[in-house]
Amino acid sequence: MAESPLRPRRSGSLIEPGLRERSIYLLPNLFTTAALFAGFYAIVQAMNGKFEYSAVAIFIAMVMDGLDGRVARMTNTQSAFGAEYDSLSDMVSFGVAPALVLYVWALKPLGKLGWIAAFIYCACAALRLARFNTKLDESDKRYFQGLPSPAAAALLAGLVWVAHENSVSGTEEFFGWVKMQWVAWTITLFAGLSMVSDLRYYSGKDINLRRSVPFVVILLIVLAFVLVSYSPPEVLFAVSLLYGISGYFLWLWQKRKPRVSVGDKQAESSIDKPVE
Numbered sequence: 520m521a522e523s524p525l526r527p528r529r530s531g532s533l534i535e536p537g538l539r540e541r542s543i544y545l546l547p548n549l550f551t552t553a554a555l556f557a558g559f560y561a562i563v564q565a566m567n568g569k570f571e572y573s574a575v576a577i578f579i580a581m582v583m584d585g586l587d588g589r590v591a592r593m594t595n596t597q598s599a600f601g602a603e604y605d606s607l608s609d610m611v612s613f614g615v616a617p618a619l620v621l622y623v624w625a626l627k628p629l630g631k632l633g634w635i636a637a638f639i640y641c642a643c644a645a646l647r648l649a650r651f652n653t654k655l656d657e658s659d660k661r662y663f664q665g666l667p668s669p670a671a672a673a674l675l676a677g678l679v680w681v682a683h684e685n686s687v688s689g690t691e692e693f694f695g696w697v698k699m700q701w702v703a704w705t706i707t708l709f710a711g712l713s714m715v716s717d718l719r720y721y722s723g724k725d726i727n728l729r730r731s732v733p734f735v736v737i738l739l740i741v742l743a744f745v746l747v748s749y750s751p752p753e754v755l756f757a758v759s760l761l762y763g764i765s766g767y768f769l770w771l772w773q774k775r776k777p778r779v780s781v782g783d784k785q786a787e788s789s790i791d792k793p794v795e
Contacts, residue, residue: 557579559611561573561574573620580672584613606648610648614668617640617675618638618644671710674709687699
């Protein structure tokens with residue numbers, strides 16, 4: 520009886536190369552999906568009039584969006600699909616959701632001015648994300664060009680959350696002349712236009728978590744957790760507002776510095792050069 524020929528064993532993975540190229544990494548995209556769900560949940564709750572839930576959902580989307588990229592880098596599961604999926608999720612969670620929440624909460628009674636402000640914010644978020652994706656390899660890693668979309672969304676969501684905690688509605692009037700509608704309109708335009716500006720915002724990507732730090736840094740981190748846990752709406756809104764105007768302060772600080780021309784540099788170099 521003739522022996523049947525032995526089948527050669529396949530080396531490596533059992534997944535075909537074409538299927539492996541079309542595969543999707545599950546772990547980082549789970550966090551991206553969670554961020555997308557939080558943004559969609561914020562829209563639904565705004566339609567139901569539960570604006571506090573909408574604001575909290577946007578902040579949860581920020582946390583999930585911050586985790587997906589870090590998890591992908593830690594597990595070495597970066598992919599082009601994940602990058603595109605993350606951008607689409609950011610557009611919903613930090614572009615469409617905050618714009619609709621602010622429109623339903625305060626901007627709707629303003630008529631055309633209200634929905635135009637909401638649209639400007641939404642369009643600026645899309646332009647901000649598109650510019651970030653196209654200049655990812657060219658930009659300085661230490662700074663963002665323009666206000667990041669999560670920070671802009673936190674500014675709008677923080678305003679809604681603070682107002683709700685203090686029982687202030689979107690149609691409230693202060694001191695007989697200041698209306699919350701115009702405050703929300705101004706902040707919406709400020710956040711939207713800051714996203715497409717050329718202002719630089721500190722990114723924090725140069726912070727090395729593996730490097731040793733002074734003991735006072737740990738105390739400051741503990742203090743930050745205490746402040747956030749004591750009054751989350753006020754602290755988060757204050758931090759978002761300070762970060763939003765930090766780009767303008769950085770721009771003014773650079774403007775006040777005297778610029779050294781090329782001729783001055785050559786003159787200084789000639790003065791410092793020793794005479795032979």
